[in-house]
Amino acid sequence: MLDLLITNATLPDGRRNMSLAVRGERIVEVSPGLQAPAHETLNAGGMLLSSPFVDAHFHMDATLSYGLPRVNQSGTLLEGIALWGELKPMLTQDALVERALGYCDWAVAKGLLAIRTHVDVCDPRLLAVDALLEVKRRVAPYLDLQLVAFPQDGVLRGTQGPEQHLNNLIRALDKGVDVVGGIPHFERTMADGALSVRTLCELAAARGLRVDMHCDESDDPHSRHVETLAQETQRLGLHGRVTGSHLTSMHSMDNYYVSKLIPLMAEAQLHVVANPLINITLQGRHDSYPKRRGMTRVPELMAAGLTVAFGHDCVMDPWYSLGSGDMLEVAHMGLHIGQMTSQAAMRQCFDAVTCNPARILGLEGYGLEAGCYADMVLLQAQDPVEAVRLRANRLKVWRRGQCVAEQPRPLTTLHLPGRPPHTDWLQHRAPGGSDSGPPPGPQ
Numbered sequence: 001m002l003d004l005l006i007t008n009a010t011l012p013d014g015r016r017n018m019s020l021a022v023r024g025e026r027i028v029e030v031s032p033g034l035q036a037p038a039h040e041t042l043n044a045g046g047m048l049l050s051s052p053f054v055d056a057h058f059h060m061d062a063t064l065s066y067g068l069p070r071v072n073q074s075g076t077l078l079e080g081i082a083l084w085g086e087l088k089p090m091l092t093q094d095a096l097v098e099r100a101l102g103y104c105d106w107a108v109a110k111g112l113l114a115i116r117t118h119v120d121v122c123d124p125r126l127l128a129v130d131a132l133l134e135v136k137r138r139v140a141p142y143l144d145l146q147l148v149a150f151p152q153d154g155v156l157r158g159t160q161g162p163e164q165h166l167n168n169l170i171r172a173l174d175k176g177v178d179v180v181g182g183i184p185h186f187e188r189t190m191a192d193g194a195l196s197v198r199t200l201c202e203l204a205a206a207r208g209l210r211v212d213m214h215c216d217e218s219d220d221p222h223s224r225h226v227e228t229l230a231q232e233t234q235r236l237g238l239h240g241r242v243t244g245s246h247l248t249s250m251h252s253m254d255n256y257y258v259s260k261l262i263p264l265m266a267e268a269q270l271h272v273v274a275n276p277l278i279n280i281t282l283q284g285r286h287d288s289y290p291k292r293r294g295m296t297r298v299p300e301l302m303a304a305g306l307t308v309a310f311g312h313d314c315v316m317d318p319w320y321s322l323g324s325g326d327m328l329e330v331a332h333m334g335l336h337i338g339q340m341t342s343q344a345a346m347r348q349c350f351d352a353v354t355c356n357p358a359r360i361l362g363l364e365g366y367g368l369e370a371g372c373y374a375d376m377v378l379l380q381a382q383d384p385v386e387a388v389r390l391r392a393n394r395l396k397v398w399r400r401g402q403c404v405a406e407q408p409r410p411l412t413t414l415h416l417p418g419r420p421p422h423t424d425w426l427q428h429r430a431p432g433g434s435d436s437g438p439p440p441g442p443q
């Protein structure tokens, strides 16, 4: 006897009328038209059943703090960092935990069940580290939280000497933080930035940890720390374990230099996370017109075989006043900034918030195959492109086979003479291409 049988689902790879069988925490079978006894059966009505969304880049210690102690007037990255510096001394562990748990509620409701969050380690109290380790423990039944030790103020820029922040970072790793972070473009000189990359990669190699650095988050075409990051990855044998986050300077680099850089990144099997909502709002701030978009070269990096994800980065914090944990909104913005408008490219944007970040985080048991965890989201859309177009409603979210969030299918009633009584924004279609009216909903 199965615990759950979902029938008549469309999968992200395009297969239709698929059944998915769950026993306990795992998917046990995925096949077309399967019928079998189950404690619960759900007809997906042709809607898209996906693995959950994954956010490869977030700042949960700052989230939902918008307006504390004031708002970012200029809207720049640097004022955001200064504002976060003003807020840090006022933080309490209870408030941090409460805001983070509130955000995780939003995330689950949006089908976002795994998040890699950076946590600032420059405060010697490591208050945010302790808070997010507590949050990680509390949300573990329903959300995978991976922590990155992030020296927001620069690992070599401690006011009490270059060892101060590095020691804090090492203490954070000792407490159980998972990944080594960095911010080479924010060190005082290019040379210090390169030194920080080497030091932090060596630390990660010695401890067998992954690396995820904020890297070259500026419009400066000469900010080239990603080159050092790729080279150190090769030197230390960290292939496939290192992520360059943001890489916005690549938007402004000379094309010849990039033609040499991307193959080096591919050799190192570097992963890349672009953060479209934040890149489009923070970059280009020193430009008049034309005003650069600032997002890294996503289509070119994907074409070179690198794993590229879109991250949310910020929600209602010193850097960004909007957001709701909706990774389809992130994919939607990434699609537009990257001009990724072909059918294949739009599907890649869906992958950039699902399977690609899952690979970057190294999630075990992720996917819609027999043996994977029964972690799934049912979307009110018929394929990944429609899901991105509509930022589709999450009708049902499962974690380890248990429903953790659900929403009745919304129905908008029209009062228009001679027109249908309802609309749902789906593209109505039928085999053979004829228009046969709206598809059935989940029952």
Ligand code: FE2
Pocket: 057, 058, 059, 118, 214, 313
């Ligand atoms: Fe970030």
